[in-house]
Amino acid sequence: MTLRRGITGTGKMQSRRDFLKLAGLGAAAALAPRFSHAAAVGDKPNILFIMSDDHTSQAVGAYGSRLAKLNPTPVIDTLAKEGMLFENAFCTNSICTPSRASIITGQYSIANGVLDLGGSIAPENQYLAIEMRKAGYCTAMVGKWHLKKEPNFDYYSVLPGQGKYHDPVFREKADGKPFGRNVVKMTGHSSDRITDITLNWFKNIRDKSKPFFLMHHYKAPHDMFDNARRYDSYLEDVDIPEPENLWKQPRFGSIATRGHNDELLPYIGTSIGRRNLRRNYTKSYARDKSLSDAAAKRLAYNVYLKKYLRCVKGVDDNLKRLFEYLRKEGLMDNTVIIYTGDQGFMLGEHDYMDKRWMYDESHRMPFLVRYPKTIKPGSRTDAIVENVDYGPTMLDFAGIKTPDCMQGASFKSICETGREPASWKKAAYYRYFMHMAHHDNPSHFGIRTKTHKLIFYYGCSPSGANQTPPGWELYDLVKDPKEVVNVYDDPKYAKIVAELKTQLAALRKKYGDTDEKFPAMKKVIDEFWDYGPAARKRAIEISHEMLERKKNPPPRRRRNRKNK
Ligand SMILES: [Ca+2]
Numbered sequence: 001m002t003l004r005r006g007i008t009g010t011g012k013m014q015s016r017r018d019f020l021k022l023a024g025l026g027a028a029a030a031l032a033p034r035f036s037h038a039a040a041v042g043d044k045p046n047i048l049f050i051m052s053d054d055h056t057s058q059a060v061g062a063y064g065s066r067l068a069k070l071n072p073t074p075v076i077d078t079l080a081k082e083g084m085l086f087e088n089a090f091c092t093n094s095i096c097t098p099s100r101a102s103i104i105t106g107q108y109s110i111a112n113g114v115l116d117l118g119g120s121i122a123p124e125n126q127y128l129a130i131e132m133r134k135a136g137y138c139t140a141m142v143g144k145w146h147l148k149k150e151p152n153f154d155y156y157s158v159l160p161g162q163g164k165y166h167d168p169v170f171r172e173k174a175d176g177k178p179f180g181r182n183v184v185k186m187t188g189h190s191s192d193r194i195t196d197i198t199l200n201w202f203k204n205i206r207d208k209s210k211p212f213f214l215m216h217h218y219k220a221p222h223d224m225f226d227n228a229r230r231y232d233s234y235l236e237d238v239d240i241p242e243p244e245n246l247w248k249q250p251r252f253g254s255i256a257t258r259g260h261n262d263e264l265l266p267y268i269g270t271s272i273g274r275r276n277l278r279r280n281y282t283k284s285y286a287r288d289k290s291l292s293d294a295a296a297k298r299l300a301y302n303v304y305l306k307k308y309l310r311c312v313k314g315v316d317d318n319l320k321r322l323f324e325y326l327r328k329e330g331l332m333d334n335t336v337i338i339y340t341g342d343q344g345f346m347l348g349e350h351d352y353m354d355k356r357w358m359y360d361e362s363h364r365m366p367f368l369v370r371y372p373k374t375i376k377p378g379s380r381t382d383a384i385v386e387n388v389d390y391g392p393t394m395l396d397f398a399g400i401k402t403p404d405c406m407q408g409a410s411f412k413s414i415c416e417t418g419r420e421p422a423s424w425k426k427a428a429y430y431r432y433f434m435h436m437a438h439h440d441n442p443s444h445f446g447i448r449t450k451t452h453k454l455i456f457y458y459g460c461s462p463s464g465a466n467q468t469p470p471g472w473e474l475y476d477l478v479k480d481p482k483e484v485v486n487v488y489d490d491p492k493y494a495k496i497v498a499e500l501k502t503q504l505a506a507l508r509k510k511y512g513d514t515d516e517k518f519p520a521m522k523k524v525i526d527e528f529w530d531y532g533p534a535a536r537k538r539a540i541e542i543s544h545e546m547l548e549r550k551k552n553p554p555p556r557r558r559r560n561r562k563n564k
Helices: 009-023 026-031 074-082 096-105 127-134 190-205 281-285 293-328 387-397 412-417 491-510 519-529 533-551
Strands: 046-052 084-090 138-144 155-159 169-172 183-185 212-217 335-341 367-370 379-386 428-432 444-448 452-457 471-476
Touching (some): 046 387, 074 293, 084 428, 096 127, 127 138, 127 387, 138 190, 155 190, 281 293, 335 387, 379 428, 387 412, 444 491, 452 519, 471 491, 519 533
Parallel strands (some): 138 155
Antiparallel strands (some): 084 367, 155 169, 169 183, 428 444, 452 471
């Protein structure tokens, strides 16, 4: 297969029509002429999009969390010092493949079809890369890709699937063989090799007559965390600061996340401590049964955080190498440099691990952008931006209008002025589909404004199967930024709940995420939307039914489960 075959105008218009149909935008919009953009490159800035896997904002020093005192990311922090920090950048579906799909297409999961880890993006639908090339950019993708199909870039060298931490293999475009057979084996740690590949591309491969658009993606610090050996003693003698809600949060959550009277706590949301033993670090690293629950939890927490932060350190040190090269070559200041993670990550907050949740630590993405020509050093914004907006923003920096197929919008003017246009979005929309997969997270969707977050755990798979108790949670982010008091049932918040439900329904309609294709799931959502007495009674029954299933599970069938 050649790349060119995949990017014909016909293929693109077809996918755009499908999208418009899905989004219910009608015939007039579908027939509107597409704009064209000149191929001339002139003084267009280079664009370097750096993304790590699961690097959460709490583990970026510039975000000032409890971990900032460990100085985990001195190099990444320079982007905040010399550029802008986004306090409220959010993913639309907190897991690897869907987040990457939203970035490359500018579309929410329901529109690009990547609802879960099984999805992929065909070369002709990799709009961000295609538009950059059309605008005269030399395009490259290096590192973790995870969108399965061949990257539609002038150059790529990508890890297959998750890739390996040590001695990784890459699929390398320059190898010339068809995608999947173009394998190059390397030795050493993936963060080091990914940086080497990028530096080699800068020196020997890129077309220097064009501006560049490079996506430079680390595998680290995704689990199963495995740092380069030189970091084995990093933080060895440090007690990692703990979040208060690792230990105590009596008013956190709902029947959806705790079960009726907490009866499902061992089964929902994988934990740091002994609460839920699936994929659990206490089980793996604090096996001594004589340890108290608290001692085992503290030990497991330190192992989990240290392994994670050692991987982060490897990323940060490698970026030092990359930035030194850019400085030496005079590329630092005419390049828009972005640093982000593909989602956030729970580092023991709420006694949770992994991502997937809509709680801030998992929902938020670190997002730093440096471009001294137009972005003020040391600036910050609390504007709400989503990963679907990343593509439009980078295209805007390249002088390209947002293509019609993208649902996101450019926030370049926010980067440059710190001010939000009056029409800018006031809320982020979130949806997680992979019901109870891997880390026992019930499916949910919700809305987050600057002041509140409303989450609806409808709790079933798209087929309606494996029902967990539906429930609602509301957090007052002004009074309760750590999200430990669910105020959904507090009468003082009834008006806010009603307003947010109306906004949430409107966003679902706007983004075409209303589940007509999944009637069984839609029925559950409709039944529990108002959450009156009958629905609450039924949720309690479902909680009991789930407990019964967990205590007396049906015989296991043999199956091959794909890991993430
Ligand atoms: Ca990820």
